[in-house]
Amino acid sequence: MSIVRSGIRGRILDVVFANGTRICAFLVLLIIVAIMVSLLIGAWPALKKFGPSFIISKEWNPVTEQFGALVAIYGTVVTSIIAMLIGVPVSFGIAIFITELCPAWLKQPIATAIELLAAIPSIIYGMWGLFVFAPFFGDHIEPWISDTLGRLPVIGPLFSGPPLGIGVLTAGIILGIMVIPFMASVFRDLFEVVPPVLKESAYGIGATTWEVIKKIVLPYTKVGVVGAIMLGLGRALGETMAVTFVIGNADRLETSLLMPGNTISSSLANQFTEAVGEIYTSSLIALGLILFFLTFMVLALAKYLLIRLTLKEGVRT
Amino acid sequence: MKTTAYIFLMAMVAAICSMETGGSYAGEVKAISGAGATFPYPIYAKWASAYYKLTGIKLNYQSIGSGGGIKQIKAKTVDFGASDAPLKPEELDKWGLFQFPMIMGGVVPVVNIPGIKPGQLRISNKTLVDIYLGKIRKWNDPAIARENPGLNLPGMNITVVHRSDGSGTTWIFTNFLSKVSPEWKEKVGNAKAVAWPTGIGGKGNEGVASYVKRIRGSLGYVEYAYALQNRLTYIKLKNRAGAFVEPNMDTFQAAAANADWEGSKGFYVVLTDQPGKDSWPITGASFILLQKVQDKPEVAKAVLSFFDWCYKNGQEMAKKLDYVPMPEKVVNLVEEAWKTQIKDKDGNPVWP
Numbered sequence: 001m002s003i004v005r006s007g008i009r010g011r012i013l014d015v016v017f018a019n020g021t022r023i024c025a026f027l028v029l030l031i032i033v034a035i036m037v038s039l040l041i042g043a044w045p046a047l048k049k050f051g052p053s054f055i056i057s058k059e060w061n062p063v064t065e066q067f068g069a070l071v072a073i074y075g076t077v078v079t080s081i082i083a084m085l086i087g088v089p090v091s092f093g094i095a096i097f098i099t100e101l102c103p104a105w106l107k108q109p110i111a112t113a114i115e116l117l118a119a120i121p122s123i124i125y126g127m128w129g130l131f132v133f134a135p136f137f138g139d140h141i142e143p144w145i146s147d148t149l150g151r152l153p154v155i156g157p158l159f160s161g162p163p164l165g166i167g168v169l170t171a172g173i174i175l176g177i178m179v180i181p182f183m184a185s186v187f188r189d190l191f192e193v194v195p196p197v198l199k200e201s202a203y204g205i206g207a208t209t210w211e212v213i214k215k216i217v218l219p220y221t222k223v224g225v226v227g228a229i230m231l232g233l234g235r236a237l238g239e240t241m242a243v244t245f246v247i248g249n250a251d252r253l254e255t256s257l258l259m260p261g262n263t264i265s266s267s268l269a270n271q272f273t274e275a276v277g278e279i280y281t282s283s284l285i286a287l288g289l290i291l292f293f294l295t296f297m298v299l300a301l302a303k304y305l306l307i308r309l310t311l312k313e314g315v316r317t
Numbered sequence: 318m319k320t321t322a323y324i325f326l327m328a329m330v331a332a333i334c335s336m337e338t339g340g341s342y343a344g345e346v347k348a349i350s351g352a353g354a355t356f357p358y359p360i361y362a363k364w365a366s367a368y369y370k371l372t373g374i375k376l377n378y379q380s381i382g383s384g385g386g387i388k389q390i391k392a393k394t395v396d397f398g399a400s401d402a403p404l405k406p407e408e409l410d411k412w413g414l415f416q417f418p419m420i421m422g423g424v425v426p427v428v429n430i431p432g433i434k435p436g437q438l439r440i441s442n443k444t445l446v447d448i449y450l451g452k453i454r455k456w457n458d459p460a461i462a463r464e465n466p467g468l469n470l471p472g473m474n475i476t477v478v479h480r481s482d483g484s485g486t487t488w489i490f491t492n493f494l495s496k497v498s499p500e501w502k503e504k505v506g507n508a509k510a511v512a513w514p515t516g517i518g519g520k521g522n523e524g525v526a527s528y529v530k531r532i533r534g535s536l537g538y539v540e541y542a543y544a545l546q547n548r549l550t551y552i553k554l555k556n557r558a559g560a561f562v563e564p565n566m567d568t569f570q571a572a573a574a575n576a577d578w579e580g581s582k583g584f585y586v587v588l589t590d591q592p593g594k595d596s597w598p599i600t601g602a603s604f605i606l607l608q609k610v611q612d613k614p615e616v617a618k619a620v621l622s623f624f625d626w627c628y629k630n631g632q633e634m635a636k637k638l639d640y641v642p643m644p645e646k647v648v649n650l651v652e653e654a655w656k657t658q659i660k661d662k663d664g665n666p667v668w669p
Contacts, residue, residue: 062483063506130524135531162474164532166517249481249518260517266481270520273382274483274509 039292042285045278054286060251062271067283069290071251075168075261076294079243080236082172082257087179087232094180095187100209100217111188117181126245129174130166134246137173138165142258145169161256164248169257171247175239179232186228190221223306230302234295240265264291346619352379353386353399356485356540357420357603360640361399364627367634371626374619383485384509390414390606396620398606401485402492402509406583413609415658417584417651418602419624421573421641423541424490425564425599427549429529430456431471438552439464439561442598445554446498448475448536450505451515456534471534478528478537481518483509489601490538493589497598538599541569542639558594568597569641578650602643607659614661621655621668628652 046067047054057068098110142163150160161167194217202212218225248260249270264287275281351361358380365376379385383400390398391412404416426445428438440448444460447453453460457472480487488509495502505511519525522543529537529549541564544551553561562568575593576586588600605624611617628651632642643651655668 059512061512062510063508063512130527138531162476164476164517166528166532244481244520245524249520250516251512270482270518271510274384276384276387276509 036292039285039289043282043289046282046286049279050283054283055290058253060267062275062280065277065279067279067286069264069287071253072262072264072267072287073290073294074253075171075247075263076237076265076291078168078257078261079172079175079247079263080233082169083175083179083236084229084233086173086176087183087236088229090176091180091183091187091232094184095191096213096217098188099191100213111185114181114185114188118185122178122239123241123245125174125178126242129170129242129246133174134165134170136165137170138163142169146258157255158257161254161258163258164260166246166248166260167256167258168247168254168261171243171261171263172257174242174246175236178239178242179236182235183228183232186231187225190224190228191217194220222309226302226305226309230298233298237295237298238265238291240269244269264288264294346374346616348375348377349397349616349620349623350377350379350395351386351397351399351605351620352381352389352395353606354383354401354485354603355380356401356422357399357640360420360631360635360638363634363638364623364631367631368623368626374623376623382483384483387606390608393608393612396607396616400604400606401601402488403585403587403602403604404583404606406585409583415583415607415609415654416604417654418573418586418643418647419605419627420635421569421588421600421602421643422639423564423569423572423597423600423641424486424493424538425541425544425549425551426536426538426554427526427529427544427551428537429531429533429535429550430473431533432469433550435548435550436553436563437465437468438550439555440552441555442497446494446501449477449479449494449514449516450501451477473534476532476535477513477516478525478532478535479513479516479518480510480522480525480538481520484521485509485601485603486522486538486540487511489587489589489599492587493599496590541641545639554598556594556596556598557590557592558596560594562595562597564597566636566641568595569600570644571595572597572600573602573641573647574644578647584651584654600641609658609660611659611661611667614665614667617659617661617667621659625652 050057050067054067055069055073057066058070059066059068060071061067094110094114098107102110142165146160146163149158150156152159198216198220199212202216207215243263244266247262247266249262249266250260251262251267252260254261267287268284272281272284275284358378361376361378365378369375378399379395381389383402386395386398387400387404389395391414399419400416403418404414408414409416426440430438440461441464444453444464447460454475455472456475457470462468462470488507491501491505491507491511494505495507505514517528519528519537522539525537525539526543526547526549529535529539530547539549543549544564551564553563555561571593572588572591575591575596576588578584578586584604586602588602590598591600607617607620628643628648635642652668656666659667661667
């Protein structure tokens with residue numbers, strides 16, 4: 001029996017299949033456009049009322065109906081940056097250890113543990129953050145931070161303040177922990193597809209493990225690595241419940257990272273159900289629109305970075 | 318092909334709709350539906366399960382928040398709505414709605430100060446406002462010490478805790494602060510979510526309770542039931558009569574009994590800062606909203622029968638869950654109003 005189906009029936013099936021996949025692909029575009037349009041329509045009253053000052057105003061007052069997104073944007077960006085500062089190096093370390101240095105019998109247990117961590121719902125991270133991490137952090141780490149880092153000249157103000165255990169820094173750390181399993185498992189998959197022959201050749205000419213990573217593994221996987229970091233960043237930007245639990249949810253702009261703040265997604269989670277009045281609801285939707293653009297910009301930046309990387313390659317060879 | 322699929326889809330939609338509203342069956346009513354406030358959800362659910370065992374009538378209550386409940390009753394997608402804050406009479410008239418108080422609770426300020434036991438600390442209204450405005454920042458401030466001569470208060474920073482989500486609890490609390498302080502009214506105001514001058518926000522009563530438990534020197538506000546169940550250190554507040562009172566069932570009921578229900582159009586009564594020397598100053602009722610003109614009088618009757626049963630038989634269940642039942646005087650007033658306010662399309666009263 002042949003696996004090739006001949007005749008009219010095969011051709012019809014082919015057309016059906018091609019169109020089926022096409023519909024699936026177009027559906028994604030359609031959904032993106034639909035979300036965009038409905039966000040724009042929903043956000044319009046607020047954008048019309050406040051104009052561009054919506055983005056730079058730090059006022060968020062449901063009583064007087066004066067709304068600005070600056071506090072939420074700042075919180076979203078800063079927590080995500082902290083998360084990346086923690087998440088990227090650690091995930092990187094995990095992935096390198098598993099693929100290059102780990103004894104064979106330990107590989108599978110660590111890999112499974114990471115995948116299990118990735119499967120934990122974000123609310124669990126939030127509750128763990130609130131009940132376990134925040135008290136520990138507030139009692140033992142934050143006093144130390146404000147006594148040491150808080151005394152430094154330039155960055156001091158970022159790390160001073162009462163040790164509440166709850167705030168922007170805590171939220172960033174929890175986010176960092178949350179993106180680690182995700183990025184680590186993608187990194188590991190990427191590093192594993194590097195052809196052994198390349199690595200062995202490098203080892204063969206006397207390269208150290210670090211040199212192999214830097215000169216062989218990373219260049220070979222860089223497209224995927226950038227993609228994974230951006231996906232991790234996307235998750236950090238949009239994470240809602242875990243952040244809501246530990247960030248302190250205060251709509252004020254504070255210099256110190258130890259003080260409470262707010263993010264776009266936690267503002268939405270907190271306020272959407274009880275938001276009354278057109279401008280209030282619309283301002284919240286406008287926040288959603290801004291998050292949409294932030295994520296879009298992150299993806300665009302990732303693409304741009306990749307293009308730059310490939311261009312460089314072209315010059316070198 | 319297309320038409321068949323379309324008809325099938327429509328049939329599905331119709332089936333789902335009739336399931337949702339529950340009450341749209343002709344004849345005998347088997348289910349009633351409501352949506353709204355989350356605060357009374359546990360007691361409504363408890364009443365509903367007891368009532369179902371008794372009568373076979375099922376209540377579908379979605380605790381989606383007061384705002385959502387108000388939207389749904391306006392759109393008539395549910396048989397009744399529930400809200401923690403009463404609607405103003407003008408708004409009731411605009412949408413043809415009727416409201417009545419169903420169950421009460423109190424908002425209780427709680428503190429975490431080493432060495433201070435529940436009910437020991439007394440705080441005057443002005444001091445409470447000044448703390449929430451960020452003007453008083455230390456527990457040994459003279460304004461606090463003056464009211465508490467015997468207590469040894471530490472020179473600790475005060476960390477203010479508030480709700481981060483929009484909530485009826487915040488509405489009642491800020492309503493109280495606005496009533497007792499013109500400054501608060503002007504600077505911050507009264508709403509389900511406000512621009513807090515200071516402090517950190519916890520999500521839900523449980524969020525505030527856990528922040529207060531873990532941050533030393535904190536002051537927050539939670540529903541009475543949460544303060545009780547989490548053994549938080551509640552404080553005494555000064556009421557309008559000038560007496561310091563403890564939060565409990567009796568002081569909440571005193572506030573409700575002393576309020577002017579007769580003279581208030583559309584039962585628009587906010588139980589904060591009520592007269593009477595036993596009244597707890599931050600008490601609040603949760604309200605039920607109904608359409609005044611009922612398209613389906615048999616459903617309206619079933620809804621009212623359920624609430625009538627709750628008023629008469631649900632008191633003990635409510636107390637067990639740390640809710641405060643409405644005083645009998647108020648119940649009688651409400652049931653009188655049902656007779657004249659809720660009508661079918663031809664203007665005939667639905668109740669009794």
